[in-house]
Amino acid sequence: MWYHRDLSRAAAEELLARAGRDGSFLVRDSESVSGAYALCVL
Secondary structure, X not given: OOEEXXXXXXHHHHHHHHHOOOOOEXXXXXXXXXXXXXXXXX
């Protein structure tokens, strides 16, 4: 699943690093802006 509601930035970085594939991505809720999303790409 590419959407992770309650995932911190650090946890997202770790998850993508474990995936180890260029182009891997996920979307999570922003920690700093309520109602916004963060796109994390490896």
